[in-house]
Amino acid sequence: MVPKKVLIITYYWPPAGGPGVQRWLKFVKYLPQYDIAPVVYIPSNAHYPIVDESLIDEVPEDVTIIKQAIREPYKWAGILSKKKSKTISKGIIPKDKSQSIIDKFLLFIRGNLFIPDARKQWVSPSVQYLSTYIDDFNIETVITTGPPHSLHLIGLKLQALKGIPWIADFRDPWTTIGYHKQLRLTNMAKKKHLELENQVLKKADQLIVTSEVTKREFTQKTNRPITVITNGYDVNKVKQPPLDSKFSMAHIGSLLSERNPENLWLVLKELIDENTDFAADFELIFVGSVSDEVLKSIESYGISSYVSNIGYVSHNESIVYQKKSQVLVLVEIDNDDTKCIIPGKLFEYMVSNRPIVALGPKGSDVEGILRETNTGQYFYYDAHQALKDVIYKHYLSYKEGKLQSYGIGLQKYSRETLTKTLAELL
Secondary structure (H helix, E strand, C coil), X not given: CCCEEEEEECCCCCCECCHHHHHHHHHXXXXXXXXXXXXXXXXXXXXXXXECHXXXXXXXXXXXXXXXXXXXXXXXXXXXXXXXXXXXXXCCCCCHHHCCHHXXXXXXXXXXXXXXXXXXXXXXXXHHHHHHHHHXXXXXXXXXXXXXXXXXXXXXXXXXXXXXXXXXXXXXXXXXXXXXXXXXXXHHHHHHHHHHHHHHHHHCCEEEECCHHHHHHHHCCCCCCEEECCCCECCCCCCCCCCCCCEEEEEECCECCCCCXXXXXXXXXXXXXXXXXXXXXXXXXXXXXXXXXXXXXXXHCCCHHHEEECCCCXXXXXXXXXXXXXXXXXXXXXXXXXCCCCCCHHHHHHCCCCCEEEECCCCCHHHHHHHHHCCEXXXXXXXXXXXXXXXXXXXXXXXXXXXXXXXXXXXXXXXXXXXXXXXXXX
16 A cells, blocks of 8 residues: 655754644654655754754654755844844743833734744745645645644645645644734734634635634634644653652743742742741752743742752653652643643643642633543632642652552543544544
């Protein structure tokens, strides 16, 4: 049987780090099991805000990868402020009251001159190159994955030019994603975003989303078929390290300005003040980028001395922290716009055998997944006593040497199982 050739258009690919690269790296790993030959199209000179060289080793040796140069405006923005342009490209946007004139200027430029995003100049040269490649190498289906959502415009144009089936994969929503409100969009820019989103949602032959919340949102905007394929976990070669001797609560990944659960800091402050043993044993660990606003908030509660701010590490190193921490913390912005967000690290958290304490908005898919899999507790931002009780209960289990989670039904979230669902669509 001749494998079906599928062209996957993605911006994030090793050596890019962060969560955006994992989804399609893993799909590409498992698709050949289903007689599908992925061809991956990426920029040759991408300006990745986070780099993880270790992920290069995970790229299958026999996968076909084609590249085209891209013009990256974030490099130009670095002339004004290298630190600020890199921070914004990571998605860490300061709150309005903390924004400098340069912050406001860069956000305005990003939101109003680069629609739908800063990679839009890659669209035309990609269409020109790929329209020939599709014919020359018998590509049967095109898949685009965003953000950046400009990549969906490549799929839109290729579909119109070649009549080729096109699947649009949305790792995050488009116009309802939380940071859109921070981009200082003019009414004209908002209208343009909506027009482009509407074209993609109504023209793609198949839509893939990562959450039920996003599926419900898109169902109101299009009658095209929509399938939920969440992110997931993969087998890894990281051996189980010894558990931390401290009662460590670790957050893996970025903590944005708006992702600041002050009630959690207050609860930890109270537990520290009320229990000398807890104070002696406790450690709060951050692995990844943390905004200054969050660190200042923690300082205001007087618990900065308990913080170990590790910074960004490779993906394999992050797995080590997940496996050895006593408790894993998951935090999402408390906003209706983030109910659809299921962080990729959730699934790796779930198979770490460590209990999860999650905070986020009401109606999030995360709450249901934690309940379904018995891997942790989910709290709203106004939770106090219940949150405090669970953390202290975990502490007592830690003291007895019995702290762990007891997950159930996790196999459905394995990357291999999820790829089977994708293969069935193809």
